[in-house]
Amino acid sequence: MRLTRKETQRQTRDKLLAAAHSSIVEEGVAAMSIRNICSAAGHSQGAFYSNFASKDDLLVEILQAHIQDEVVLLRDLVAHCSGDDIEATLQVLAARLAKLADEQHWSLLSIELQLHARRDPAFAERHREGKAACHHLFGELVADLTRRFALRPALPPLQTGIGLYALWMGLAVQGDVEGAIPREQMLVGFFRAMAGLDAPSTRS
Structure with missing residues (x-):
């Protein structure tokens, strides 16, 4: 054909x-x-x-498409989680995000685009559009969790999504820090605080 x-x-x-x-x-x-x-x-x-329009335009689209694919995967995990155990679901999501944060080429790409946007006002607008799309995707993931587990978050899903995205990217850029808790624990802790969840019970 x-x-x-x-x-x-x-x-x-x-x-x-x-x-x-x-x-x-x-x-x-x-x-x-x-x-x-x-x-x-x-x-x-x-x-x-x-x-x-340029290599920069291509790079923004690649990063945005990469994050979109990953958030689709994460939302699918939420949709197919079994039972009402939000702790298990958060651990799965955080482990996946932490694994992505270890993929150095994506964090380097994000850093380069961020720096270039600071230096080039024309590119900054394209970069803002790309980040806004990523924030929206993370907001949708938070909204899925909110509906699935009947949560009452401290902030609207979009705002929580922006914070989650910033923390995730920051952890990716920062790398390993001596004395810091594992990345997945940091991500779970952030979401628990934003969702107003009590600390998980521990067994002696």
């Missing part, structure tokens, strides 16, 4: 995104270039600029 022009453009865009993603994983953000991305995707630089 012959593809429509729109379908062909979508395929080209997806190949460029996939090539850029592979470049980040294999070489890091600093080493990636538009020329190498286009070569790996089998397209010209003209095709690149037909889909993205």
Whole structure:
């Protein structure tokens, strides 16, 4: 079946995104270039600029898509959790977020985009849009938990989501700190405080 022009453009865009993603994983953000991305995707630089305004624009979209995929996975975990044991659910979610925080190439990408947004007012607007989308996704995850377990959080889901996203990214950027509790415990502690949950009971 012959593809429509729109379908062909979508395929080209997806190949460029996939090539850029592979470049980040294999070489890091600093080493990636538009020329190498286009070569790996089998397209010209003209095709690149037909889909993205710049490398920065591409990077924002990659980070946003990555976080969207992960939040979809986390929301699915909430939807399919068994029983009413919120403690077990929080542990699963926090363990997944902590694992993602260990993926250095994503935290480095976030840092580079944040710094570039501080230096370039034109890019700052694109970066704000990307962060707003990520905040919205985390807010939806919090809303899922709120409905699933009939919680009464101290802040609205979006505001809690913004705080959770900031803590998660901060932990990723900060790395390991001597004397600090594990990342998953930090994340669970934050959410418990925001959700107004009592401290979990312990058995002697």
